[in-house]
Amino acid sequence: MPTTAAPGAKTAAGETTTSTARGSTADDTLVRKSRDAGVISGGHLVAKALKNEGVDTIFTLCGGHIIDIYDGCVDEGIRIIDVRHEQVAAHAADGYARQTGKLGCVVTTAGPGCTNAITGIATAFRSESPVLHIGGQGALTQHMMGSLQDLPHVDIMRPITKFAAGVRSTERVADMISMAARECFAGAPGPAYLEIPRDVLDREIDLAKAVIPQPGHYRASTRALGDPADIEKLADLLVGAERPVILIGSQVWTCRGHEAAIDLVRALDIPAYFNGSGRGLLPPGDPHHFDRTRRDGFDKADVIVIVGTPFDFRMGYGRRLGRNAQVVQIDMDYRTVGKNRDIALGLVGDPGVILAQVRQAATGRIAKPAAQKRREWMAELRAAEEVATEKLMPLFRADRSPIHPYRVAWEINEFLTDDTIYIGDGGDVVTISAQAVRPHKPGHWMDPGALGSLGVGTGFALAAKLAHPGKEVLCYYGDGSFGMTAFDMETANRFGAPYIAVIGNNSAMNQIRYGQLAKYGEQRGNVGNLLSDVPFGKFAEMLGGYGEEVRLSKEIAPALRRAREAVRRDGKSAVVNIWVDPREYAPGTKAQTMYK
Numbered sequence: 001m002p003t004t005a006a007p008g009a010k011t012a013a014g015e016t017t018t019s020t021a022r023g024s025t026a027d028d029t030l031v032r033k034s035r036d037a038g039v040i041s042g043g044h045l046v047a048k049a050l051k052n053e054g055v056d057t058i059f060t061l062c063g064g065h066i067i068d069i070y071d072g073c074v075d076e077g078i079r080i081i082d083v084r085h086e087q088v089a090a091h092a093a094d095g096y097a098r099q100t101g102k103l104g105c106v107v108t109t110a111g112p113g114c115t116n117a118i119t120g121i122a123t124a125f126r127s128e129s130p131v132l133h134i135g136g137q138g139a140l141t142q143h144m145m146g147s148l149q150d151l152p153h154v155d156i157m158r159p160i161t162k163f164a165a166g167v168r169s170t171e172r173v174a175d176m177i178s179m180a181a182r183e184c185f186a187g188a189p190g191p192a193y194l195e196i197p198r199d200v201l202d203r204e205i206d207l208a209k210a211v212i213p214q215p216g217h218y219r220a221s222t223r224a225l226g227d228p229a230d231i232e233k234l235a236d237l238l239v240g241a242e243r244p245v246i247l248i249g250s251q252v253w254t255c256r257g258h259e260a261a262i263d264l265v266r267a268l269d270i271p272a273y274f275n276g277s278g279r280g281l282l283p284p285g286d287p288h289h290f291d292r293t294r295r296d297g298f299d300k301a302d303v304i305v306i307v308g309t310p311f312d313f314r315m316g317y318g319r320r321l322g323r324n325a326q327v328v329q330i331d332m333d334y335r336t337v338g339k340n341r342d343i344a345l346g347l348v349g350d351p352g353v354i355l356a357q358v359r360q361a362a363t364g365r366i367a368k369p370a371a372q373k374r375r376e377w378m379a380e381l382r383a384a385e386e387v388a389t390e391k392l393m394p395l396f397r398a399d400r401s402p403i404h405p406y407r408v409a410w411e412i413n414e415f416l417t418d419d420t421i422y423i424g425d426g427g428d429v430v431t432i433s434a435q436a437v438r439p440h441k442p443g444h445w446m447d448p449g450a451l452g453s454l455g456v457g458t459g460f461a462l463a464a465k466l467a468h469p470g471k472e473v474l475c476y477y478g479d480g481s482f483g484m485t486a487f488d489m490e491t492a493n494r495f496g497a498p499y500i501a502v503i504g505n506n507s508a509m510n511q512i513r514y515g516q517l518a519k520y521g522e523q524r525g526n527v528g529n530l531l532s533d534v535p536f537g538k539f540a541e542m543l544g545g546y547g548e549e550v551r552l553s554k555e556i557a558p559a560l561r562r563a564r565e566a567v568r569r570d571g572k573s574a575v576v577n578i579w580v581d582p583r584e585y586a587p588g589t590k591a592q593t594m595y596k
Helices: 042-052 067-076 086-100 112-116 118-127 153-160 170-184 198-202 228-240 250-254 258-268 294-300 313-318 351-362 368-396 405-415 428-433 456-467 479-494 510-520 537-542 553-570 587-591
Strands: 039-041 057-060 079-082 104-108 131-137 163-166 192-197 204-206 244-248 272-274 303-307 326-331 345-348 420-425 472-478 500-505 547-550 574-579
Touching: 039 042, 039 067, 042 067, 042 170, 042 198, 057 067, 057 086, 057 456, 067 079, 067 198, 079 456, 086 104, 086 112, 086 118, 086 131, 086 456, 086 479, 104 112, 104 118, 112 118, 112 131, 112 153, 118 131, 118 153, 118 456, 131 153, 131 170, 131 198, 153 163, 153 192, 163 170, 170 192, 170 198, 170 204, 192 198, 228 303, 228 326, 228 345, 228 351, 244 258, 244 294, 250 258, 250 351, 258 351, 294 368, 326 351, 368 405, 405 428, 405 472, 405 500, 405 553, 420 428, 420 456, 428 472, 428 510, 428 587, 456 472, 456 479, 472 479, 479 500, 479 537, 500 553, 510 587, 537 547, 537 574, 547 553, 553 574
Parallel strands: 057 079, 057 104, 104 131, 131 192, 163 192, 244 272, 244 303, 303 326, 326 345, 420 472, 472 500, 500 574, 547 574
Antiparallel strands: 039 204
């Protein structure tokens, strides 16, 4: 009897199997007539359209409404990653888009399949990540009859997507997918949703009547130039500035404009700060890389350039920028520029292209007196950086039990290599690690983004490892966020995408707990935020991987090394469960800055 390889395993030909191969045989009797009769089904049109859009992987959880899409993906060579919860599928599609720069794709069944993915799509929406969500629906012939899992998906998804629509005929399937994909990349990227009823997917039509846009034939450049007059204005501002600073946000990585950003700050000697996916654009130790002096930099700067990040709560809605500075904002979305505070100049377009234009317009024009002032400014900020680091070192080096969370973040930073992608998933976990973890390369930092979603880590880790099999992936979770999506660690193992999970375990939802304690006191402050003491190291062992509990600071580094060795040796994810002090909080949590 013929056998099949396990999903994620390598065949003799070196190909990777997917879960759709389960139960198939060499003399498969379920070959569709569309393969040799000049007809094609809606599901196969979906797959052809996705391939045209550059999609090589879909993330999904199976459902009867969408199975013909799987059949088409098998024919088109599109990898199918089936997870245990649709939230993880959506986060993974988002993470895959962030890591590859291509369109991410999540496919869900109707009803709860769609609603389970909402958090992931909303996260992509606030993070400006290009994700196409394809959802199933009951047959058109059953419209408003109460079919299985029927919901108004398009209406539900419209507020958290750039585009949401239903496909009403098989002939339009591929055309509508292309339309949705274009919307994902129009201006600032974001997600789109397409609902496709089951009979539209199952119906077969004459291949000659199918509208299938040819790959590359309808593409337009998304790398929009800045207005030449405004480029000159910004160049003039930077040439004359004595104390300029630049904040580089996620859009710079999203549009892969990091090289232009790096060239600009080095050519013009501008201190650079980073947030979101912008972290890692400059390596630790680079003379233009600053991170602990942002408040000083913003307060004392004469020109502040904000690139690819909104004036949202993370920026104090723009109020944290110096009142005496000329503020310039560069963004891919016109609606973002000047929102929440006035600016001196706004430019809309591709951040990488605009920064390259500015560099060309400004290079060689800085007079010697201004250049000297700028060097003094850089030295002033560097000295302040060193002072700030020294103030943090007692926390980074704290040796006590329970373990100080700052010590965990510091040890993780020391553990990173040039090929480690770092993911933060939690509240204080992300806030604290942002003060310690310095990724070595562009694209090596991932976090929940502006929505603040817990549970992103497992999907992000799965996607990052699938996108970059040769890189190490480390996800640092809070114990609350780990519990939300941890079972899809099995999915990562099943598809040969193991990663290192580190958990800062304080048995609480601690970022929220602090505010409750401060507002209601000890008697009521612990309501709804305390968790059990769970030895998560055993979870990894249950899945066939390596797990370890760490209660002493000196054991963190050896435990991380053992986890790395185990992942490389066994091909299974490892969990290092570190018991941290529940009485310690991030400064932002104590000041409740996320609400101000």
